[in-house]
Amino acid sequence: MSVASLGYIGFEVSDLQAWDAYMTGFLGLMPGRGEGPSAKYRMDERSFRIQVDEGQKDDLSFIGFEVATPEDLKALRDRLTAAGIDCSVASNQLAAERGVRDLAVLKDPSGLQVEIYVGATALTHVPFNSPAGVSGFRTGAQGVGHVVMAVDKIDEVRAFYTGLLGFRLSDTIGIAISPDFTLTLEFYHCNPRHHTLALVPMPAPRRMHHFMVEMATMDDVGYAMDRMAKYGVRQTMTLGKHTNDQMVSFYAATPSGFEVEVGTAGIAVQDDSWRVTHHEATSMWGHKHCN
Ligand SMILES: [Fe+2]
Structure with missing residues (x-):
């Protein structure tokens, strides 16, 4: 049993106003709904997929994993508790702020707040409507x-996500940093999305390297590239295609310094036929660093 998908993510940011323009204007997310002071943004029928709170971290502050049923949530909590992880049931207030039925809160071995929930709020009576005209985001069973x-x-974090939350390795990419050092990135899936989680085994000032949103069409990605000038967004990597998930995407800096990948057409992984492989480059073509 594994978590079903990455249901939502939260960032702590120092410039809420810049983030609001970035999320709605540049990325085309729709203002979301929820209790509490947090800014929330929709990508689909869910009441929110990304939450932004004011603070000084300018980093990822929590990730929320969805499970299918209350029984799955109980089974996961039992497994985590048996492994010695404090996995408390969240207060009614926090569950209400997230708009979920039941919520467990814990920390991964790197100290990141991980939330596992069931029963998200779906606003199917208020259709998703992108303020920037994005035709849609690929979410659903594949999550955010x-x-x-x-x-x-890395060893403890890998053991937590695979052994306890049920992630499976998709593949690895080796990046030659110097003649005698290759950095090996690890890509993990919990549903048909090629990777929901990737781990970069190196210390860094901030946890978040980038998050990826997948748009419905190549035109959506092209229009987003054109919007960078309008919103003063700095591109960090040119359009390119990744070797492993075959996502066609570009990268841009967020107002917090870490990056977003805006992509389309990533491949799907089917567990019964998937074979773990290794790649020697991150991209088939493109993805050149911008100055
Ligand atoms: Fe990515």
């Missing part, structure tokens, strides 16, 4: 998108 995190305790 993916997060790529720098971690220093």
Whole structure:
């Protein structure tokens, strides 16, 4: 049993106003709904997929994993508790702020707040309507998108996400940093999205390298590239295609310094036929660093 998907993510940011323009104007997310003071943004029928709170971290502050049923939530809590992880049931107030039925809150071995929930609020009576005209985001069973995190305790973090939350390795990419050092990135899935989570085994000042949102069409990605000038967004990597998930995407800096990947057409992984592989480059073509 594994978590079903990355249901939502939260950022702590120092410039809420800049983030609001970035989320709605540049990325085309719709203002969301929820209790409490947090800014929330929709990508689909859910009341929110990304939450932004004011603070000084300018980093990822929590990730929320969805499970299918209350029984799955109980089974996961039992497994985590048996492994010695404090996995408390969240207060009614926090569950209400997240708009979920039941919620467990814990920390991964790197100290990141992980939330596991069931029963998200779906606003199917208020259709998703992108303020920027994005025709849609690929979410559903594949969740929000993916997060790529720098971690220093790779063995413990890997054991937590695979052994306890049920992630499966998709593949690895080796990046030759110097003649005698290759950095190996690890990509993990919990549903048909090629990777929901990628781990970069190196210490870094901030945890978040980038998060990825997948748009419905190549035109959506092209229009987003054109919007960078209008919103003063700095592109960090050119359009390119990744070797492993075959996502066609570009990268841009967020107002907090970490990056977003805006992509389309990523491949799907089917567990019964998937074979773990290794790649020697992150991209088939493109993805050149911008100055
Ligand atoms: Fe990515």
